[in-house]
Amino acid sequence: MAIRDILVYPDPRLKQVAEPVERFDAELRELVHDLEQTMDAGPGAVGIAAPQIGSCRRVIIIDVSSRPKLKNHGRLYLVNPEIIHWEGLETGREGCLSVPDYTGNVVRAQRIRVSALDPHGRPLELDMEGFEARALQHEVDHLDGLLFLDRLVSRRHDLFKRKTYQARKDKP
Amino acid sequence: MAHWYMLTVVGADRPGIVARISQCLYQAGCNLGEASMIRLGGNFTIMLMIQTAQPRRQLEQALRPVTEELALSLHLDPIEGHLHEHRQPDVRITVFGADRSGIVAQVSGALAEAGLDILELESSVAGSRQHPLYIMQLEGVATRGIEALRQALAEELPQDIDVRIEPIDTLVG
Ligand SMILES: [Zn+2]
Numbered sequence: 001m002a003i004r005d006i007l008v009y010p011d012p013r014l015k016q017v018a019e020p021v022e023r024f025d026a027e028l029r030e031l032v033h034d035l036e037q038t039m040d041a042g043p044g045a046v047g048i049a050a051p052q053i054g055s056c057r058r059v060i061i062i063d064v065s066s067r068p069k070l071k072n073h074g075r076l077y078l079v080n081p082e083i084i085h086w087e088g089l090e091t092g093r094e095g096c097l098s099v100p101d102y103t104g105n106v107v108r109a110q111r112i113r114v115s116a117l118d119p120h121g122r123p124l125e126l127d128m129e130g131f132e133a134r135a136l137q138h139e140v141d142h143l144d145g146l147l148f149l150d151r152l153v154s155r156r157h158d159l160f161k162r163k164t165y166q167a168r169k170d171k172p
Numbered sequence: 173m174a175h176w177y178m179l180t181v182v183g184a185d186r187p188g189i190v191a192r193i194s195q196c197l198y199q200a201g202c203n204l205g206e207a208s209m210i211r212l213g214g215n216f217t218i219m220l221m222i223q224t225a226q227p228r229r230q231l232e233q234a235l236r237p238v239t240e241e242l243a244l245s246l247h248l249d250p251i252e253g254h255l256h257e258h259r260q261p262d263v264r265i266t267v268f269g270a271d272r273s274g275i276v277a278q279v280s281g282a283l284a285e286a287g288l289d290i291l292e293l294e295s296s297v298a299g300s301r302q303h304p305l306y307i308m309q310l311e312g313v314a315t316r317g318i319e320a321l322r323q324a325l326a327e328e329l330p331q332d333i334d335v336r337i338e339p340i341d342t343l344v345g
Contacts, residue, residue: 047345067341093342101256103342131343138345 001033003041004053006097009147014098018051018058018143021079024121028059032077032119035061045097047135049142052098060139064132072132078124081116081140083109092134094148104152108134174225176205176253181218183244189216192238197222200234205255210294221253261291261311261340263318269333271297271304278328279308279335286324287316311340 007014021028031050039048039061047062063075088110095103111129114136118124128136138148181193190209197204205221224231228248239246265288267279276295283290290312299305314321318339325335 043344045344047343049345062345093340095260095342095344097344101258103258103260131341134343135345138343 001030001037003037004034006038006042006052007054009099009149011098013054013056014051014142014147015145016051016056017145018049018056020058021117024079024117024119028057028079028119031055031057031059032061035059036077039063042097046131047139048097049139051142051145058143060136060143062132062135062139064135067131070131071129073126073128076126077119078114078116078136079119079121081114081136081143083112083137083140084115084125085113087111090130090134091153092131094134094138096138096148098142099147099149102149104148105154106134106138106148106151107153108137112136174203174223176221176223176251177228177231178247178249178251178253179218179220179222180247180249181220181239181244182215183239183242185211185214185216186242189242189244190218192242193218193220193235193244196235196238200224200226200231202226202231205253221251221255223253259289259291259313260342261313263288263314263321264309264311264338264340265321266336266338267306267308267310267333269306271299271306275306275333276308278330279325279333282324282328283312283321286320287314288321289313289315 035048035050035053038053039045046064046066047060050057050059058080060078060081061076062078064070064072065074086109089107090110091105091107093103094106110133111127112133114126114128116124141147183189194204201224203223205223207218207220209216209218228250232246232248235246265283267275269275280290290310293308293310295306295308297304297306318337322337325337329335
């Protein structure tokens with residue numbers, strides 16, 4: 001168990017679509033533990049995805065509890081997360097542990113419903129909004145080989161054209 | 173040894189300015205840094221960091237055919253250049269109202285006094301000739317908090333100017 005190196009763009013492993021987790025064993029627990037240690041060691045990240053530490057698995061952690069005024073579920077360890085419903089669009093600023101020294105505006109769904117498994121394989125369903133929903137969408141993108149750079153909108157204007165919003169890829 | 177310069181280019185807007193200038197710099201072996209290129213009132217303007225070991229004269233000479241052909245005026249100033257040192261803004265301010273002299277001075281004066289470091293400012297004059305509308309968007313760091321900015325603007329701004337102040341909470345994940 002250890003803090004692992006964070007892969008940095010243009011590492012090709014960040015562009016791969018991660019594999020669903022099938023076994024809820026010691027190896028998965030170790031991955032979750034490493035992810036958590038690596039996230040906590042970094043500078044103020046509110047989420048991390050397994051591909052960022054070089055593991056091609058559909059595992060993420062998100063935690064926006066550092067913003068106590070915002071609605072949130074605390075620290076979430078999510079395996080095979082899927083967004084099953086989304087509503088509304090909102091522009092916000094994002095950066096990424098894998099893209100140092102750059103931030104940009106990205107359009108995300110305002111409210112989402114997520115289905116996932118916990119690290120023991122028990123099913124979860126969560127409703128999220130705002131910053132927490134944004135964090136989840138950012139991390140799920142990592143599982144699909146996408147970075148926020150793939151979704152940048154103009155830096156200068158917070159207005160946006162809805163038509164330019166790329167539909168989320170269908171999950172395998 | 174390579175030095176950083178700030179290249180400033182201004183001229184009547186026409187197709188091909190960016191392509192021609194950047195090709196010329198590439199052929200002269202320059203590295204490009206951060207840039208801002210924007211059309212202002214029918215002019216095209218470029219502010220571009222370039223890094224090169226060449227003396228300034230030589231670089232100006234290399235650019236001359238392009239600047240003469242496209243009627244561009246050009247400045248090249250040695251600068252102390254640093255990359256990978258972006259400061260992240262934590263506030264975005266939008267100001268709009270009927271255009272009149274003094275808006276920028278009033279707003280930026282009040283904001284500076286309340287602790288705002290401006291990182292980026294973009295403004296435009298919209299509306300019509302009879303009724304011009306001034307719009308300004310800026311991003312910066314509120315060194316004394318956003319509330320201080322709100323108060324300063326509430327106290328000092330005339331009623332006919334609209335201001336929106338929004339925090340920027342950057343998500344890192
Ligand atoms: Zn990321």
